[in-house]
Amino acid sequence: MRSMGKSLMPGLAALIGSVGLVVLPAGSAHADITTPLPLRNFQHVVVDSVHRHLFLSQGNDSYNSILVTDFNGKTVATIGGQTGVDGIALSADGGKLYAALRADRAVSAINTASLKEITRYPLGNSNIPADLAMQSGKVWIGYDDGNGTGGVGEIDPAASTPTFTPQDALGNWSGAPRLAADPSGSGALIATDGNSAASYNVSTDPVTVRVQPKGLPNCGNMTDIAVAPGGGEFVLACGAPYAHYRYRTSDLSGAGSYASNAYPNAVAIDAKGDVAAGISGWYEPDVYVYHSHGDTPLNAYEFGGPEWNLANRGLGWSSDGTKLFAVLQNLNTGALSLRVLNTPALTVSKLTLVGTSSTALGKKVSITGTLSLGVGKPPAGTKVTVVRSLAGSTSTAKFTASVAANGGFTVTDTPKAVGAYTYSAVYAGDAGRAPAQATRKVTITRIPTSLTLTANASTYNYGGSAKVTAHLGTTYTGRTLSIYAQAYGSTTKKLLKKAKVDSHGNLAVSSALTRSTTFSAVFAGDVRYAPVTVTRKVHTRARVSASLSGFYSSKYYGSTKYRVYHHTHTLDVSVTVAPNKKGQCVKLQIQEYYQGGWHSSLTTGCGKLTSTSAIRGHLGLSQATGGRYRVRAYYVQGGSDTSNVSTYGSWLYFSVVK
Template identity: 40%
Template sequence: MLGPGAAPAAADSGAALPVGSHSDIVVDGVHRQVFVSDPVSGSVVVTDYDGALLRQITAVPGAAGLALSGDSGTLYVALRTGDAISAIDTETLAETARWETGAGTAPSQTAVAGGKLWFSYGSSGEGNIGSVDLSGDEPRVTLDQDGPYHWYSAPLLASAPGDPDVLVAGAPGQSPVEVAVYDVSSGTAQGQAYRWNPGADGSGNLRDMALTADGTTVVLASGYPYHHHAYRTSDLAADGTYATDSYPNAVAVAPDGAVAAGIDGAYAPDVHLFDRGTSTAIRSYDFQQPSGAAGLLRPAGLAWAPDASRVFAVTESPDSANLTLRVLNDPARTETTMTVEGPQSSPRNRELTLTGRLASTAPFAERSSVRVSRIGGPEDGEGTALGTAAVAPDGGFTFQDRPGTEGEIRYVFHYAGDARHTDATGAVTVTVGSGR
């Protein structure tokens, strides 16, 4: 008799945001806050790690690209319709400075690298890169720093704390994709590598990109091809792929190299999680609404908590005019399922054997075990703990019992999970008779 047991998902949650659009999302690990920018309302929404609203910072017109200072003390916000960069104290959530970037510049994206704050700007046909030098008493804004590369519109920007001298830029929404790497160690953006239409089959419609923490690899989310692809920042040579599905639109990389890769998930799970360097997802998330309507991941709508304890995702749904912040807890734990099998019937006081198997994309650690309990008969009450069964490396386990009570006996197996696995439960019912 087969008894499948589905592993419960991690205790994920969702909370409505007081905005209907968004541009960027970043996570402040020091104060355990999430920042979501909304250019339409000209605000930045601040939530805690559970998605609960802390504040909505207003009067930041066209709030777009977000970046945190190295100590997480300051949030930088590109003000697309304000032609400025805003600096916000992450403890008080008050603006402490605003630097004008010039009339009509429309700054779009921000990144901290090379001891400066970099920003992209410009309307169609006039994309460029600028910087804010924060080292002196008076911050200094410098424009026209795209170096040897020229951008049709304000490019996406990415940087990484592990290599603060690398700045990556990519043309958003453009087909084919155009991406470049700058060395900013000198204080100016020096061209290091450039690719047009990268990948074996080319790529188009760049929606998002992210660097690994050491700055050696950039992962792109492009509408085509139907996977997330990675490139070395040293020369933009291909460096692997992450198998997702159609219309990639978001990507985020954790400090340990784990990758959250998102797609426009109308026909497939929205978010796929990968260990660094692996091409097969360890788990996935589908943002289905209670009504049955599809909740869709927003472009550039993913961010990791710096301690990798959570992935945050901004989603939209036809059910609501407001966006939702999804909190995906324990993303490093792979989904685990359990099946249990035993005889349909067995004589009383006769030894019977129950077998089961755990299944997961991650291997099970040595000395893993499942707890076994028995429910049935007056002496069992609400259940009797019978002990544990050792889990083999392939997930299999065996348990033997000698029931002394006639009637239906239900055996329940529970795997508590560990740092790499969610918990799982399985059960099987055996009819115990008086026969010999």
């Protein structure tokens, strides 16, 4: 029985720590495909590499068909009429599939090209076939005699009248034994009933019994079995202890093991001897892949956490060892799916690239890469090839980088043109390691251009002339600038001047201002230096004009002309502002001269300018007898109108007499 607590975790941690194992998540480069299977139960999977088909049986008297899929798990056909189909086996040439039909007490033969049954071999009313293996040209059958005793029998399809023949000399079993045979045809046949195992050489007549059924060291609850090519060894998936153990077919002595983890339940061996060791574990990797007699796994695969487990006997290899097929079952729903793993017998290799993503022409590009392997470190002398390509060009550059012991490498480069570059790194792999590749996109931009724009003042009088000077730094071929002016409120820029800069890199222009204005200098760029625009905003005062009326004479104090008012009269002030500031504010500021200086006397509230941008004000003078005064208008910038800054007009001088 399987323990479902966290006690599994320490064993997993110890294993990973001891072998340096990298667990590949579902969806990684080697876990290529997961496909739901239209099955309600699963018993056995057989791989037909000739037609690139998988055959899957359901192992229950209620399910009477064999599912056929392609190598991606897509349904190709359903072979019906296979009542209670259990074990299945493929002939050595791949031309026929044999199926154990429990309910019909028979073995059927199916043409693997047409996917049709072509013949059927009855076992007799009491014999119930359960498992099959092909060896030495014969179909070997593990069966139950109907009375609780199991045995091994054979059918020779090449005989003139093929019949089922029990082989009593192969021992008595506590139920129908599972069978496995040497895929290379040496004659080795192994049987197990879950607690005992036996070894035979069926290439002789009569069959040579190497070892009669007996228990094995380090193996209880024998769930699956596979014979290594050549027939000298076999591997058992034993429910306990937690490893896949190797045994010699000659005497069933122990020959080593492949480390896995809790509850081994599946094993498959490819034509080169690579071993896939599967477990029914919760949190561990579900499958470990080893080279023959290897001590360290090449790869390990986790199939989606505790919900998805590898099904019992749910592993199969393609004949060339490039694909490993795993049947998975959801523990919550019972749903079945197929996981297809590519090149599992090659250690996973992964390349990653980081570094420069964008830089200016002439600057160094530095690409740092890491080659990581599923197991171990890159061997000394490992090289990675990096090819630089430019979008829109057929020109390339090639770099060879040496990989350090930690997997790191660096490539530096200085491209000679702007554009979108791709640096493609390739690790070729070797006999035991898969190739890998990665790319890094790098944009080479034009060199930033130095451009400044200055003005000879920050604020100007209305109608005054602003002089702006642009200074262009180093460029390659382009030395022309354009200078524009955009007055406040305008939607267009007016070109003031377009010309080459002088020998000092300067281009100057003057422009009369009536409102605040933004100047811009534009360099269009050249093949090496980037385009750039810089701006300079200057402010413009309003023009405030004022005049006095109501005086009766004029008089000079020094060089200053004063208007003379009688104290019984009114001082009239007329103010106009340009540009038109209809509705905006104008104030009057009045100062009095005494004790040798001017002192503030009065500032009026806002008066609103009329539609003609004018306003008139009146001041009573009865309290100002004998004094000397001056007055000026003050335009106050208001609201959202920032076209002109607040501006004082000129002082107007007057005196009051009795």
